[in-house]
Amino acid sequence: GAVVSQHPSRVICKSGTSVKIECRSLDFQATTMFWYRQFPKQSLMLMATSNEGSKATYEQGVEKDKFLINHASLTLSTLTVTSAHPEDSSFYICSARASGRRYEQFFGPGTRLTVL
Amino acid sequence: AQKITQTQPGMFVQEKEAVTLDCTYDTSDQSYGLFWYKQPSSGEMIFLIYQGSYDEQNATEGRYSLNFQKARKSANLVISASQLGDSAMYFCAMREGRHTNAGKSTFGDGTTLTVKP
Numbered sequence: 001g002a003v004v005s006q007h008p009s010r011v012i013c014k015s016g017t018s019v020k021i022e023c024r025s026l027d028f029q030a031t032t033m034f035w036y037r038q039f040p041k042q043s044l045m046l047m048a049t050s051n052e053g054s055k056a057t058y059e060q061g062v063e064k065d066k067f068l069i070n071h072a073s074l075t076l077s078t079l080t081v082t083s084a085h086p087e088d089s090s091f092y093i094c095s096a097r098a099s100g101r102r103y104e105q106f107f108g109p110g111t112r113l114t115v116l
Numbered sequence: 117a118q119k120i121t122q123t124q125p126g127m128f129v130q131e132k133e134a135v136t137l138d139c140t141y142d143t144s145d146q147s148y149g150l151f152w153y154k155q156p157s158s159g160e161m162i163f164l165i166y167q168g169s170y171d172e173q174n175a176t177e178g179r180y181s182l183n184f185q186k187a188r189k190s191a192n193l194v195i196s197a198s199q200l201g202d203s204a205m206y207f208c209a210m211r212e213g214r215h216t217n218a219g220k221s222t223f224g225d226g227t228t229l230t231v232k233p
Contacts, residue, residue: 034220043207044161044223091159105151105211105221107161 002028004096006108013084014116021079021111023094029074030096034105035067038091050077084115119143120208122224129198130232136183137193137227139208148212150191151221152182156204164206167191198231205229 003026013019023033032051036044048064050056050071058064066088068080077096081088094108119142129135141150152164167175167182175182183192195202208224 041205041226041228043225046220046222049220093159093161095161104163104166106163107153110159110161112159 002098002104002106004030004094004106004108006094006111008111009109010112010114012114012116015085016083018080018082019084019113021081021092021094021113023077023079023096023108025075025096025098025106028096028098028106030077030098031074032097033071033077034095034097035069035077035079036093036095038093038110040091044093047079081113084113086115089113089115120210120222120224122208122227124227125225126228126230128230128232129195131200132197134194134196135198135229137195137206137208137229139191139193139224141189141191141208141210143189143210143212145212148210150182150184151209151211152180152191152193153207153209153223154202154204155207155226161207165193195229200231200233203229203231 005024007022035047038044046059047062048056048058048069050069052071052074056069071077091110091112093110095105097105121140148169150167154162165175165177165180165182167184174184179196181194205226205228207226209221211221
């Protein structure tokens with residue numbers, strides 16, 4: 001149980017276009033979802049925290065108008081990279097926490113974004 | 117502010133031997149949780165083990181054990197009987213706060229473990 005999926009797993013887009021990444025909790029309700037960004041061989045950097053039905057809380061330095069997060073339901077959160085540029089190329093990972101699960105945080109498989 | 121330090125960028129271990137991955141943390145909070153994750157080359161983060169700040173016993177999960185030394189603020193991961201499939205990047209993480217929806221996880225820079233046959 002406790003599976004988190006991400007779609008797409010890999011995406012290549014042209015500079016200036018927008019890309020949407022979906023994160024779904026498949027068999028549990030995710031009251032809180034997290035979006036991370038990871039550069040090669042580096043740590044995970046938290047971008048934002050989203051709670052179902054409310055606005056996401058962004059970390060310092062993360063542009064909320066560029067990285068739009070929507071947590072519309074207890075099983076789905078989306079990250080939209082707007083007007084993507086090559087420097088946005090990265091590995092994006094979502095994570096979900098279930099209500100009632102004391103400490104566990106479940107990660108999606110990640111989405112590799114390449115902006116040409 | 118919370119901080120996680122992993123001082124070993126890379127580690128090598130012979131197959132079937134034990135290895136310890138170091139992790140130290142800094143927090144002013146009395147209630148926190150410590151985690152270890154494995155990230156193979158596929159990129160997926162795999163939860164390995166958890167230690168709560170109030171847990172008196174060191175956590176164990178199969179071949180993984182966490183050597184929790186609260187006074188030293190260290191939470192080292194011990195992998196016994198290493199296997200080739202253990203080769204991956206390992207992250208130590210901490211989350212402050214007692215409640216499940218409180219706090220966000222802070223990750224260390226990671227340690228790349230290579231198991232040699």
